[in-house]
Amino acid sequence: MPDKRVTIKDVAAHAGVSLATASRALSGTRPMSEELRSRVMASAAELNYQVNLLGRALRQQRHPVVGLSVPDLENPFFASLTEHMSRTMRAAGFELLVSSAGGSVEAEAEGVRAFLGRQVHAVVIIACDEAQSAETVQFASSKALTIQFDRRVEGAPATFVGCDNRYGMDLIAEHILTTAPPAKEVIFVGAGAKSSSARERLQGFEQHFPGARTMLGTFSLAWGITAAEQLIAEGTHNATLVAAADIIALGLISGLRSHGIRVPEDFRVIGFDGIGPAAFAHPPLTTVRQPVEDMCASILDLVRADSNDLDPGASSPHGKQVLHYEPKLVCGT
Amino acid sequence: MPDKRVTIKDVAAHAGVSLATASRALSGTRPMSEELRSRVMASAAELNYQVNLLGRALRQQRHPVVGLSVPDLENPFFASLTEHMSRTMRAAGFELLVSSAGGSVEAEAEGVRAFLGRQVHAVVIIACDEAQSAETVQFASSKALTIQFDRRVEGAPATFVGCDNRYGMDLIAEHILTTAPPAKEVIFVGAGAKSSSARERLQGFEQHFPGARTMLGTFSLAWGITAAEQLIAEGTHNATLVAAADIIALGLISGLRSHGIRVPEDFRVIGFDGIGPAAFAHPPLTTVRQPVEDMCASILDLVRADSNDLDPGASSPHGKQVLHYEPKLVCGT
DNA sequence: ATGAAAGCGCTAACAC
């Protein structure tokens, strides 16, 4: 049964001091006599006092809260990004609000609106849809520091932090060309062009393998399985499959093996992202690992820079920046 | 570049009405002339006005926000629970705040404190540690409606919503005894007793297979792989492995197969939870699926009941309740 | 139907 609400007023009364003194004691922002301070702290503890951050934020006109919008937490890559962001922000004294769009742009918009209504210091958004999320990113940018993460939308004036997908494909192409039998067919199993990452990876692939076959679905295990079955039904043998994401690659492997096809003997499968389970696959998946830690650190820097910006909009260039991080090849096979 | 802050005062001034009128027009809480209302709405739109939820919450002394604390988002079962909670709450008009503890009870405590400071209507917590999280649950209970989800701590006066782990083990035992060759050794691969779910599943197993071997690690893919390697190193052949979670089961399969061992021919593996990837394994993992949707709906009911409770603590019994949901066997093999 | 004003909990000027 929750306590009756206890405010700083109650603490002050209990300690026999003024509100200001109680506030100063609790936030430790001003020097004061040790005797009073400890008396206030004792009262606070006794009354089970907990600061009301709403009141504080309203008064201070700022609070250390960052909102993160992700497309879908069932996708392990996004779950991992969220976990890393959570750690990074917490360590730096920022609270992280998370909203999962569950694949819906409407839900995404609603989540971001809620962030802004809650006066978050910054919005970090992994956009659901390259086209349809643009409005949401635009809107967020008009209200708070907004950072696009991993996926970019068209023409929004918000800084982007993500990995260099083209370069990642360069690494994969190089790996294939230096290790695979040249006769082997190379097939791209990607996702529809609803996100910049899907598009860039596809384009990167096409640049290296012009005319090669491409199959597009969604970033999901299910699509990988479906694609595998399609390939089997068509009688495809012995190909190198380049997946646009580890989750698709794992689906491919699962789908191939369930039909008795050997990986990597019959089919070779290569992933992208570097999620945990990829390393544990049998054999370990060859993939391109995104430098998630570096990207999170970069976002923190941006948030901090804006935080220190006492004259907002003056010194810091709020223009669009693009911060690309280099992924690294992780050879499994 | 963010706008200068625009408040309801600006809207009122722009529309040439009082603050009260502007507020009523925007929240639609009172009847008023259509002409004024539309004028206010137009001004709000023109000024790109966005309500400040901090001010509203402070004034109303409540807001429709629920905090969810999870142990670790890299665990796909928790990611899935989070995704489901997000959908459920959003659909019901509640905003969901998510905090991931990343396995640390300190981080968990910090996250929950932040929730409470933010005056959340309810706290839903999947406790990290059966013993060490007790204090945090206790504390949350003293400040807001608190619901324990999936994992329970010792002696906290907070309602619990989760699946009936003992019953789940009954189902698994029955399945094994009716389908496996009796000679096959049965081994439990679980997690240390840091959570109630780990403990209950272990106890459920021991009840059906007294004296059977048990191996305890963590709820992770890595532990499943390690356990598999340990079994192989010992020369174990042909056993039925009961994993305490799908994620462990998937690790076991991966570990076994990487040494050329066939599943399910040589070893049979059974999981628990019913996460998505389990269904896509090859062959599909036999597991016990938790009724996640029902559990989320149940939590929503509890939150709503408390929400409607205008005289808090009077009608609703804020005592400890235990709501068990029945898992269902999903046969993969 | 509309406006004036109080006040949610908190902190930061400003007095003393």
Next chain:
DNA sequence: GTGTTAGCGCTTTCAT
């Protein structure tokens, strides 16, 4: 070093 007070943005009596 401590107290008094204004006010952050909002809703909601209470008047009119």
